[in-house]
Amino acid sequence: xxxxxxxxxxxxxxxxxxxxxxxxxxxxxxxxxxxxxxxxxxxxxxxxxxxxxxxxxxxxxxxxxxxxxxxxxxxxxxxxxxxxxxxxxxxxxxxxxxxxxxxxxxxxxxxxxxxxxxxxxxxxxxxxxxxxxxxxxxxxxxxxxxxxxxxxxxxxxxxxxxxxxxxxxxxxxxxxxxxxxxxxxxxxxxxxxxxxxxxxxxxxxxxxxxxxxxxxxxxxxxxxxxxxxxxxxxxxxxxxxxxxxxxxxxxxxxxxxxxxxxxxxxxxxxxxxxxxxxxxxxxxxxxxxxxxxxxxxxxxxxxxxxxxxxxxxxxxxxxxxxxxxxxxxxxxxxxxxxxxxxxxxxxxxxxxxxxxxxxxxxxxxxxxxxxxxxxxxxxxxxxxxxxxxxxxxxxxxxxxxxxxxxxxxxxxxxxxxxxxxxxxxxxx
Amino acid sequence: xxxxxxxxxxxxxxxxxxxxxxxxxxxxxxxxxxxxxxxxxxxxxxxxxxxxxxxxxxxxxxxxxxxxxxxxxxxxxxxxxxxxxxxxxxxxxxxxxxxxxxxxxxxxxxxxxxxxxxxxxxxxxxxxxxxxxxxxxxxxxxxxxxxxxxxxxxxxxxxxxxxxxxxxxxxxxxxxxxxxxxxxxxxxxxxxxxxxxxxxxxxxxxxxxxxxxxxxxxxxxxxxxxxxxxxxxxxxxxxxxxxxxxxxxxxxxxxxxxxxxxxxxxxxxxxxxx
Numbered sequence: 072x073x074x075x076x077x078x079x080x081x082x083x084x085x086x087x088x089x090x091x092x093x094x095x096x097x098x099x100x101x102x103x104x105x106x107x108x109x110x111x112x113x114x115x116x117x118x119x120x121x122x123x124x125x126x127x128x129x130x131x132x133x134x135x136x137x138x139x140x141x142x143x144x145x146x147x148x149x150x151x152x153x154x155x156x157x158x159x160x161x162x163x164x165x166x167x168x169x170x171x172x173x174x175x176x177x178x179x180x181x182x183x184x185x186x187x188x189x190x191x192x193x194x195x196x197x198x199x200x201x202x203x204x205x206x207x208x209x210x211x212x213x214x215x216x217x218x219x220x221x222x223x224x225x226x227x228x229x230x231x232x233x234x235x236x237x238x239x240x241x242x243x244x245x246x247x248x249x250x251x252x253x254x255x256x257x258x259x260x261x262x263x264x265x266x267x268x269x270x271x272x273x274x275x276x277x278x279x280x281x282x283x284x285x286x287x288x289x290x291x292x293x294x295x296x297x298x299x300x301x302x303x304x305x306x307x308x309x310x311x312x313x314x315x316x317x318x319x320x321x322x323x324x325x326x327x328x329x330x331x332x333x334x335x336x337x338x339x340x341x342x343x344x345x346x347x348x349x350x351x352x353x354x355x356x357x358x359x360x361x362x363x364x365x366x367x368x369x370x371x372x373x374x375x376x377x378x379x380x381x382x383x384x385x386x387x388x389x390x391x392x393x394x395x396x397x398x399x400x401x402x403x404x405x406x407x408x409x410x411x412x413x414x415x416x417x418x419x420x421x422x423x424x425x426x427x428x429x430x431x432x433x434x435x436x437x438x439x440x441x442x443x444x445x446x447x448x449x450x451x452x453x454x455x456x457x458x459x460x461x462x463x464x465x466x467x468x469x470x471x472x473x474x475x476x477x478x479x480x481x482x483x484x485x486x487x488x489x490x491x492x493x494x495x496x497x498x499x
Numbered sequence: 500x501x502x503x504x505x506x507x508x509x510x511x512x513x514x515x516x517x518x519x520x521x522x523x524x525x526x527x528x529x530x531x532x533x534x535x536x537x538x539x540x541x542x543x544x545x546x547x548x549x550x551x552x553x554x555x556x557x558x559x560x561x562x563x564x565x566x567x568x569x570x571x572x573x574x575x576x577x578x579x580x581x582x583x584x585x586x587x588x589x590x591x592x593x594x595x596x597x598x599x600x601x602x603x604x605x606x607x608x609x610x611x612x613x614x615x616x617x618x619x620x621x622x623x624x625x626x627x628x629x630x631x632x633x634x635x636x637x638x639x640x641x642x643x644x645x646x647x648x649x650x651x652x653x654x655x656x657x658x659x660x661x662x663x664x665x666x667x668x669x670x671x672x673x674x675x676x677x678x679x680x681x682x683x684x685x686x687x688x689x690x691x692x693x694x695x696x697x698x699x700x701x702x703x704x705x706x707x708x709x710x711x712x713x714x715x716x717x718x719x720x721x722x723x724x725x726x727x728x729x730x731x732x733x734x735x736x737x738x739x740x741x742x743x744x745x746x747x748x749x750x751x752x753x754x755x756x757x758x759x760x761x762x763x764x765x766x767x768x769x770x771x772x773x
Contacts, residue, residue, distance in 0.1 A: 113730075113734070114733055114734040115558065115730075116734055116736065141717070141718070141719055142719070142730050142733070143726075143730060144733035146729075147713055147729055147730075147733075150710075150714065151713060151714055151717075154618055154621050154714045155621065155714075157618050158618045158619070158622040159625075160621065160625030160626070160628075160636070162625050162628050162635070162636050162637075163625075163636040163637050163717045324737075325537070325538045325737075325739060326538070328736075329539050332535055332538060332539065333539055347736045348736040351534065351535055
C-alpha cells in the first residue's frame with residue numbers, strides 16, 4: 072500500500088509539473104492578442120462545419136488573423152456564458168458566441184455591456200425580417216442572424232396516398248384540417264399522424280408563431296397567456312390531436328427520431344434542421360415530401376413559422392472589432408458562401424440575397440425531386456417577426472404542467488389564467 | 500417453506516440485477532451498432548464497433564482528453580486523500596473544545612449546492628489568473644483545486660478513525676515518533692481499507708465531474724472526457740453509435756479502479772458503518 076501511495080504521489084508531482092508548464096505557455100499568448108478570434112458554437116455537422124468554411128474563406132484574405140473554433144454543447148455554452156458574464160470576468164470568454172434566438176434577449180438584457188454592437192458590420196435589411204427582433208435591443212443590432220428555423224410539414228407521401236391524399240391537398244392547411252387528415256391516415260394505414268414529447272411544447276410555439284403571437288407581450292417581459300387567442304387555439308388543437316388518437320408519444324430526442332426513422336408516423340411538423348435526421352434512413356428515399364406548415368385559424372395567420380434557429384454575437388474585448396469584421400465579411404455579406412453552406416451542409420441561412428442562387432434551386436431525390444431548399448427559403452420570408460422576449464423557457468415550464476391539467480379535463484380558460492398568474496408571480 | 504422463500508429471494512435478486520445491468524448492456528451493445536439502429540432500440544450486438552471507434556477517433560481528440568481526465572482525477576484523489584485523512588484523523592484524535600463546532604460548520608457546508616458557489620469561485624479564479632496564470636482559469640490545476648477535499652470525505656475519515664485504536668497512537672509517541680510520524684507510519688498503514696474506499700469514491704466523482712470543469716476549462720486541448728461526450732450529443736442529428744462508444748471508453752477506467760480495489764472498498768465501507 073505504501074509503495075502504491077508513493078507511486079501515486081510521485082505520479083502526481085510529475086503530472087502537475089508538466090500540466091502547469093504547458094498551461095503557462097498557452098495562457099500567456101491568449102491574453103491581449105487582438106488578432107485571435109475564438110468562437111463557441113455547437114453541432115459539428117452544422118454550425119461548426121459552417122464556421123470552418125467561413126474561417127477558410129476569411130483566413131485566405133486575412134492571413135494574420137487566427138480563428139479558433141471551439142465546440143461546446145448548447146446547454147454548456149449557456150452555462151459557461153452565464154457563469155462567465157455574471158462573475159464579471161472576461162477571462163476565458165470567447166470573441167464570438169452562437170446563441171439560440173429564444174434565449175438571446177435574456178442575455179442581451181441581463182448583460183447589456185457585454186455585447187458588441189454590430190450595426191456597422193452588416194446590413195440588417197439583407198436578412199429575413201423575423202430574425203431582427205430577437206437579435207436587437209432598442210433598435211441596436213447586436214446579433215448577426217444565422218440559420219433559419221423555418222418549419223415545414225414533413226410527410227410520408229406513401230401513407231397519404233393510401234388514405235387518398237396527395238401533396239396538393241396539404242397546401243394552405245389549417246391545424247383542424249390536419250387533424251382530419253390524420254384521422255383518415257390512421258384509418259387507412261394504422262399509423263399515427265404525429266409524434267409528440269409531453270415535455271417539449273415546440274409544437275405550441277410553432278403554432279402560435281403562425282399567428283404572430285408569443286408567450287409574452289411585445290415588450291418581451293409581460294406574460295401574455297390568459298386571453299391569448301392563438302395560444303388558446305393551439306392548446307385546443309393539441310388536445311384535439313390527443314383525443315383523435317393520432318399521436319404517438321415520445322420521451323426524448325432519440326425516440327422522436329426513431330419514430331419517423333422506423334416509419335411509425337405519417338408526418339413531422341418541425342424545423343428544417345431535421346432534414347439530415349430524416350434522410351439518415353436511406354431506405355425511405357422518395358417516400359417523403361415537405362408541405363407548408365399548417366396555420367391557426369385566427370385572423371392574419373400564415374402558413375409559415377419558425378422553430379429554433381440561432382445567431383452570432385460578438386463579446387466586447389480586445390478582438391471584438393476583428394470578430395465583427397470576420398462575421399460581416401462571411402455570414403454578413405458573402406452570397407457565394409451561402410451557396411456553399413447549402414450544398415455542403417444543408418444549412419439554410421436567413422440572408423435574403425442568397426436565396427436566388429443556384430444551390431437553392433436544386434432538386435432533392437430523397438424528397439421525390441422536390442426543391443426543398445428553395446421552398447424553405449420562400450417560407451422563411453413569410454414568417455411573422457416576433458420579439459421572443461426574456462422568458463420563453465421559463466413560461467414553457469409552467470405551460471408544460473398546465474397542458475397536462477388541460478388534457479386531464481381542466482377548462483382551457485382556467486388553465487391559461489392559472490398559467491398567467493404563475494408566470495406573473497414567478498417573473499416579477 | 501424455507502426453500503420457497505429462498506426461491507422468492509433469488510427471483511427478486513435476479514430481477515433487480517437485470518434492471519441494474521440492463522443499461523450497461525444496452526450501452527455496450529449500442530456501441531456496436533449504427534446510430535439509426537440504436538434509436539430503433541436494437542438489442543443485438545452489431546458489426547459497427549470498429550467503424551464507430553474510428554469515427555470517434557476522427558471526430559474528437561480522445562487520447563488527450565483521457566490524459567487530461569487522468570491528470571485531474573489522480574491529482575484530485577491523492578490530494579483529497581491526504582488532506583481529508585489528516586483532517587479526519589485530527590478531528591478524532593486531538594482534543595479541543597472548538598473541534599465539534601468547527602466540524603458541524605464543515606458538515607453544514609455539505610448542504611450548499613455547488614451551483615451556487617460557482618459564480619464566486621469563477622470570480623476568484625478570474626482574479627487569481629491576473630497574478631498567477633498557472634493556476635487560473637483554463638488550467639487543469641484550476642479544475643482540481645476546488646475539489647481537492649470535501650466535507651463528506653473528512654466526515655468519512657473521521658467516522659472510520661473512531662474505530663482506530665487510540666492506544667496505537669500513544670504507543671507510537673512513547674516509542675519516540677513525532678506526530679506526523681504517528682500519522683504516516685501507524686495510522687495510514689492500518690487504515691488502508693478506508694483509504695481504498697475513499698480513493699474509489701473520489702476517483703469516480705472526479706472522473707465524472709462535469710459542472711466545474713465545464714465552466715473553468717475553455718481550450719479544447721484541456722477538456723476532460725465528460726465535456727467531450729457532452730459535445731458529441733450537441734448535434735441536431737447526434738450519432739448515438741459514436742456516443743455510446745465514447746461512453747464505453749470513458750466508463751472503462753472507473754470500472755477498472757473499482758474492480759482492482761473492490762475487496763478493500765467493501766471492507767472500508769463496512770468499517771465506516773460499524
